[in-house]
Amino acid sequence: MEKKIVLLPGDGIGKEIMESAKKVLAAIESEYHHDFTLQECAIGGDALDRYGVPLPDDTLHACEDADAVLLGSVGGPKWDNQPPEFRPEKGLLGIRKGLGLFANLRPVKTFPSLLHASPLKEEIINESDMMIVRELTGGLYFGEPSERRNNGDEVVDTLAYSRYEIERIVEKGFESAQIRNKHLTSVDKANVLESSRVWREIVNEKAADYPDVEVEHVLVDAAAMKLITNPSSFDVVVTENLFGDILSDEASVLTGSLGMLPSASVRADGLGMYEPVHGSAPDIAGKGIANPIGMILSTALMLEYSLGMQEEAKAIEAAVTDCLEQGYHTSDLNIKDGKQMSTDEITEAI
């Protein structure tokens, strides 16, 4: 069956690693007899340079019509001094909101061959395997008013949620826990924020529908500590947009494999956008040395979550693990007695 995939290479190393995703998709296509139609569109700084806006309408429409979207990365110092509406990040926020991708799923797990690269002691990070479920289209990121007042003497941002928005992300958290290890950590700041108190009530209500899932509430400050002192105690973590931004980035450096981590941003009907967790790495862009594994594993997540291709996803993941175990790696890693490769070489190897 034909599947339409939109590719958004974006900025920095985005273009290079998207080439890796294409090669992997071509391999899956011929091995499993699929028919992928790929369409490349502009986003972020690239779109600003070419069309003057960070998210052209054509890009949004193409994504709406697709079965899934792959994103490289967005942003770079070149556009850092633009006014807010003309910054690459606006493209990212716009596509999340425009497509209604309310759930950001970020699996964080250790790769045995990379444990030595973790900043944490091995006995602490060992066996960690968690999934952060972050709300992506509400909260402080989109609440109104967000403005200066009294001639700029005051400024407000608004953390706003509807019950519905909280309910659907909390359900996503429970569902993720059900297919994993049946433990859900809900993170909030219920001792201070009214929105967190509503959040906590909804989690407690929904818990009745998922009796097999054990629920725990942790305050965001305590969660920031526990991620470091006891990362393996987490299974699924569900939280609102800004807390999820901070905690998922914190979690992403624990294993020492930031360059390998994929992420998915999805909505209820299965449409999803998949991207590596790392940024656009302008310092190494164009050199052909970027680590494509986060992008390749994002491609695997796409096959699994949006295209229903479990077996194909497993095949990609196995190929990555294999490669790492053979000591193949890019310059961001440092595997003893391993073989350092370029983006192209390691993609071929995988």
Next chain:
Amino acid sequence: MEKKIVLLPGDGIGKEIMESAKKVLAAIESEYHHDFTLQECAIGGDALDRYGVPLPDDTLHACEDADAVLLGSVGGPKWDNQPPEFRPEKGLLGIRKGLGLFANLRPVKTFPSLLHASPLKEEIINESDMMIVRELTGGLYFGEPSERRNNGDEVVDTLAYSRYEIERIVEKGFESAQIRNKHLTSVDKANVLESSRVWREIVNEKAADYPDVEVEHVLVDAAAMKLITNPSSFDVVVTENLFGDILSDEASVLTGSLGMLPSASVRADGLGMYEPVHGSAPDIAGKGIANPIGMILSTALMLEYSLGMQEEAKAIEAAVTDCLEQGYHTSDLNIKDGKQMSTDEITEAI
């Protein structure tokens, strides 16, 4: 000269460790011929139990009239299901706001004899020595509206700051950097929040007044990563209330010495409230085994910042370091070939 100090033991281990602070103050008093008048008042769950409110007026007035305030810790599971207005934390937020303690100063540094207790690899945490300057009386913690709307279908909290509130905390950050290593990291989320863009502008404006301080802007998500991957790159970190809550707690577990960390909450005229970073530890309360060092080092910070007693503060800090180097420790620590002591014993030793 007479100095009035209000003691707020609070909940859980707060009472026990406050006894340690009293002993240390008595020792300083006789050694350096000072005259400390101590007044004990209620706060938190203790105040709820005795007076039905988390912050009695008498407590607030006594603090207003004092030269400095020492706080043990506040909160516990006993009061967790109370309505928001009748929770111990309200006492803490109330006293911060009531006294106008807008700057929370949290030094985080490694103790060589405790490095092995850090969750981080020694080569990563080694030499870390930072100070987090957190805004404490604004932002999402106090912004209005903070309420449910449309029959509970919607909820909002408000992140509000005036220029003045941002200016004074940013100045505090620069001043702290000036007396330390002249590097200031300002943390915001300027790619998303209008309040952060104002924050960043103010930091850039103020930078002109502190030409000897090098300023760097880091996004809060990136800061959460960098604290783990490169903690020794920080000197002073200045940030708004909620970001500071999360990042300072994250930072507090990096060195493996959470039980030793002090904090200060101060305002412009020098009045300050001093408390250990750790919580009320209800699980070990009443057993006489709590680690009093965070409380004792908070007492030292009080002498230094609010009472102008540098030498006395140094003497306490030296006594603590000495004790640790001799292997004396409480049950929360694990010093090889060391001697485990009770709260009382280690206080005497110090």
